[in-house]
Amino acid sequence: MSLNPAMLALRLLLELTAISSFGICGWRAFDSPWRFILVVVLPVAAAALWGTFAVPGDPSRSGAAPVAVPGPVRLVVELIVLFGAAAALWIAGLPQWALICTAVLVIYHALAYDRIAWLLTTAPAA
Incomplete structure (x- = not known):
């Protein structure tokens, strides 16, 4: 189910939303000059975390x-980044969007049960 093109498209949208949410948080949650730094650093850090740690041969990625x-x-990395984005929206003062994001993430993960099962049973990297 998780490799269905519609699910992969939804996953991409969730990833892009997550990265954007960290930028929104950096901008809205801080009034100091730090906001100019955080609006860049937070999304870049989330994207780096997302893109760096991967399971070899993951069919939803390049492998x-x-x-x-x-x-x-x-x-754990996926849950931190995706649900962290919902927390970032909450911190940014957007609780409605945070709740919507959380609901969509819960539904996505319920539908992507096969991916979660695969991740939980994938042996450690050699």
Whole structure:
């Protein structure tokens, strides 16, 4: 189910929303000059975390893994980035969007149960 083109498109939108949410948080949550730095640093850090740690042969990605990790570690990274984005929206003073984001993430993960099962059973990287 998780490799269905519609699910992959939804996953891409969730990833882009997550990256954007960290930027929104950096801009809205800080009034100091730090906001100009955080609006760039937070999304870049989230994108780096997302793109760096991967399971080799992940069918939803290119299969390449800059830093190979076992499936459960990748699942934790995904949950931190995606649900962290909902928290970032909450911190940014957008609780409605945070709740909508959380609801969509819960529904996505319920539908992508096969990916979660695969990640949980993937052996550690060699």
